[in-house]
Amino acid sequence: MNSLVCFCNGITENEILTALKKGAQSTSDIQRMTRAGTSCGKCLAVIDSLVEEYLAKIPVDPQQKIKFDL
Numbered sequence: 001m002n003s004l005v006c007f008c009n010g011i012t013e014n015e016i017l018t019a020l021k022k023g024a025q026s027t028s029d030i031q032r033m034t035r036a037g038t039s040c041g042k043c044l045a046v047i048d049s050l051v052e053e054y055l056a057k058i059p060v061d062p063q064q065k066i067k068f069d070l
Contacts, residue, residue, distance in 0.1 A: 005046050008039035016047060020054045027051055 002014045011034050019033040027047050031037050037044045 005050070006034075006036035006039075006043045008043075009035045011036035011043075013050065016050050017054065020051065024051070025055070 002012050005011055005013050005016060015034055016030055016036060019030050022033070024030050024033055027037065027044060030047050030051060037047050
């Protein structure tokens with residue numbers, strides 16, 4: 001799949017996935033790294049979904065789930 005996600009800036013789904021693989025953790029990161037979603041904003045919901053789906057597939061170290069407020 002290499003569909004165009006951001007028509008204004010010509011950013012494809014593969015380019016967004018590449019940014020995620022390089023460490024993007026949020027839609028804001030994607031915007032900084034690719035410029036997707038920085039013009040009209042119509043694609044932000046799609047970018048949000050791609051980020052959410054990608055991050056949900058990453059295994060989380062059980063030790064990282066525990067957060068203590070000190």
